[in-house]
Structure formats: structure tokens, C-alpha cells
Amino acid sequence: DPILALVLKGLDAAVLRQRVTAHNLANVNTPGFKKSQVRFEEKLADLLNREDTGGATGAGFRRLNLSQVENINPEVVQPGNGPLRQDGNNVQLDVEIGEMLMNNLLYATLMRQAGDRLENLRYVINEGRR
Secondary structure, rough: HHHHHHHHHHHHHHHHHHHHHHHHHHHOOOOOOOOOOOEEEHHEEEEEEOOOOOHOOHHHHOOOOOOHHHHOOEEEEEOOOOOOOOOOOOOOOHHHHHHHHHHHHHHHHHHHHHHHHHHHHHHHHHHHHH
16 A cells, blocks of 8 residues: 555654654754754655656545655755854754654654554455455
8 A cells, every 4th residue: 555655654754853853952052063854755745746646636646656655765864054053053942843843743643644544444354354
């Protein structure tokens, strides 16, 4: 199921993003530390645009196949932008906390989607036995 696989990849990205953000926060006072970010949604959007799968209409997700989804992996990058403090650190506490809160919402939403998808599959399997 490519949709479930995509949701699970999104969960992997959210877990990685939480770790990266926690690492950034842990180093907020480390001189010269450069923050990292996780790229996943951009890679998914690139795939949808490249494959002309319908984009935000929802039809595009139905056209994704499992091998395409398996090739999308979150990656950690250092964007190299953002204001540097005098100590060379570019971590902004309020930005990182905001990203962590948004990531928590995304994770909860994806968990709900995964649960709903699995519940639908369980329903189909159980109804098939009757």
C-alpha cells in the first residue's frame, strides 16, 4: 500500500526531525554551532511535480507506486542561512521550539492517518472472512 508506506515515511521524518531539533536546542549556547534541518516534504513535492501525479488534488497520491515511495527518504541538511550571533551560532530558541511544536502536530496527525489506514485494512480482511 503506497499510501500507508508514505505515511510511515512521514513518521520516520517526524521522528528524525524531533531528534535534530532536540540536538539544535541542546547546542543553543555552543559557540560556532550550526543548526541542522530535515528535508522530506520538499523531496515528496519534487516527486509529485516531476511525475505529474496531480499534486494537491489528491489524485497524485493514488498514482504513486511503492517503489517511488521507498525512494523518498528524509535527510539531515545544514541550510547555512539564518542570522549568526556573535559567537557564530545560528540556533534561534523560539524558532526551534516552534518547529518542535509543529512537528508534534504533524506526528500526531500521521499516527492518526496510519491508524485509520490500518483499521480500514483490518475491516476489509475481517469482512472477507464472512
